[in-house]
Amino acid sequence: MEKLKISALQFTNIVILFTIGSSILIIPSGVAEEARQDGWLAGIVGLAGGILVILLFNALQKQHPNLTLSESCEVILGKWVGKGVSFIFISFFFMLASTVMWDLVNFLTTHILIHTPIEVISILFISLIIYATRLGLETIVRCGEIFLPWVIGLFLVLILFALPEAKFSNVLPFLEEGLKPVFRGAILSMSIPYLQLIVFLMLYPAVQSVPKSGKSLLIGTLLGGIVLISITTSCLLVLGIDSTIIQSHPSYILGKKIRLGNFIQRIEVIVAIIWMLTIFFKLVILFYSSTLGFAQLLGVKDYRTLTFPLGIILTVLSLVIFPNSTYANEFAGTVWIPYSFTICVLLPFLLVIIGKMRRKKADNT
């Protein structure tokens, strides 16, 4: 484990970047598909649900504030069962990293670099991820501090320039089909960014003031969630429901719609830059946590030794994980939600309960 420390503010920054991550590309169309014109409401409900989940994570963290997730698994469940459970967690991070990578590559090859081979883009991006991971967590979070103002600034530009095109009739009628579709949308939006924040349980011990870290995670999630809700809302307002659902990356199309005067138009590539940055941070955090987790699992002293082998596996996995985007959508709609709820809600919940019972037992004897 690195002895380097990051401040609570830095932690909040990186949580914001992670929450925006790849969700900003996928969430608007997914939520709109479930909740139709009430997608913005689904986003808010999803954020509320997400906050609840984070309270659960914080409760788990409070039991062993100075241990990473995989270490506390071993303490709570004993060495071998703990190792098994932490392997499940870490493989989840790794799977998540490969799907995020797939999302990015899919996005780039559909919209921006149409003729460039997928493999080349993957290898290039993952080499950057490996480089960043080898430089260590401190460098990554500092880099996040540099980029966050850019991300927020460009995002504000996007939203402000898109507002003149908004039509409020697009989100009416309110609650046409009752609350049920809203909840379906909320569950989807919970599973895409908020549940994945469990990865920060791997980073908690690196935060300087441990008691504050829970609060920074909450604040970061809240701010990131607001960004996601506003992008979903503006997609619905500007593009309308149908075109939000049909497009696989509606927020990118949003950039195409912008037209200000006769000069600022089609700024979607600038928009793509924001996502490249946030996806980069999401991937780095996931990759860093999974290498760190694997290192702790296997008893490797320095996680840096694992970056190259795991990077190569990640490259290949991200290329083969989904054969096409239809499959990916199907997977996200059916498999992903129960899968992530099992790992990010059920398992931590059990861990909290078992931990409490064990502590009680220890207190009694």
Next chain:
Amino acid sequence: MRYVRKLKDMKKKHSTTDKKSKASSSSQPETLMINLEENLEVIKKTLGESSDIVIRDVLAGTDGNIHLAVIYTEGLADKTFIQDFIIKPLMLTIRETEISDKGSQHMSSMDILKNFALSNGDVKKIGDFDSLYLHVLSGDTVVLLEGYTKGFSIGSRGWEDRGVNEPSSQTVIRGPKDGFSETLRTNTALVRRKIKDPNLWIETKPIGKKTRTDVALVYLKGVADDKIVEEVRERLLRINIDGILESGYIEEFIQDETYSPFPTVFNTERPDTLAAGILEGRIAILVDGTPFALLVPAVFVQFFQSSEDYYQRFDVSFLIRILRYVSFFLALITPSAYIAVTTFHQEMLPTQLLISLAAQREGTPFPALIEALLMELTFEVLREAGVRMPRAVGSAISIVGALVLGQAAVEAGIVSSAMIIVVSLTAISSFVMPAINMAISVRMLRFPLMFLAATFGLFGMILGLITIILHLCSLRSFGVPYMSPMAPFKSSDQKDVIFRAPISRMFSRPTFLKPNDKIREKPPTPKPESN
């Protein structure tokens, strides 16, 4: 393995001790001898009877019974000074002085000389040949006496000096116009004239086995972080080289990261910049023989600050600083952005502009990358030629440059005129940076970015930029993160990053330098309410 290594180490030790013993046996005695003639013999032998070493025999004393020798280096020592204040007193004054006092009769002739004859401020006793050579070759005058194993070294340094001139590399419109010169003493005096505080400490140490260059560590005791001072001192002690010819040598030895395009040591020719740095809690390193002084720890934003920022009104310098950051980015990404947009993302351009660009590019035979490389390379060559060529042919270069860059290339249809605009913009932007070494790193990093843009468009550019920022974030300068105070973010240090706060609002020193004394000025006490 370990055993073998140990053996090797032992062997090494043996060989070095052998060498040492050999050297000592073959060379001259280390300490001065009683016999003056022998001493002079040794000196003549060691210095190889170099023509610039002057050895003058004098018979001093009332009866001429004190035999002594004056040794100095011609050109380094002040000749008239030596004649008037060393040789003359020795030959004349001593004879006239009546040493009748009883106490003085018990004095050795050495003390008599020191107390009655040598009316100089800087007189030191020396006892060994090593320091004798160092003093003589630094411009001091050495006086040796018959019958003593000690001699005097008298400060008589005085050589041709360029004097204090206007700094050539960092010019300002408003601000002091004095710059450092090649003499260490002049430079330390310039710093002292700015900061008249007893806590301004100047530690001097010769570095370089052959050049014995004086290197001075200047800092404010009680303000600079002691740990950083100790770290700098240690890194200076670790230097083991035959010669230091410029502060660039020192910079390369003490910097944190050797393989980085970015400078982690700040250099300046301006005493005011140096003094400002020292006042903030930085540590300055002055090197004899060069007007460029070093300042550590250095952070990224420091290279965008000019001393003039603080002499102008704060709103003006705020705007100018923004201009500098913008031109930094322009210099870094303009050519690659042009390549990326014209090759991959034509849809970003407004239609009118796209049509005019396409029309220009129609006649040019090369892809945008080759075109850009060609012109950037031409420009770099011109710039380098501009620095190296003799002044007399300066106008020729500018004519050729203007014609080649401006007219002929476009008319011949080799490059488009849009590319000329891009290249000129890049070139001009890179001159805006107040620190030349930062401008040079931008010049270098432009080229990989151009290649990335040509192969992967904006995606490649973003990858390149992320790599650069990651690298910048991983750098440290003497324990201080290079990107501070932006990352790690310190809100109290933002007064002097992009926005420069009014000086009356800059209460504290930058905290990332961990100064012992954080307070710069007292915050104004609220005025008592007038009735």
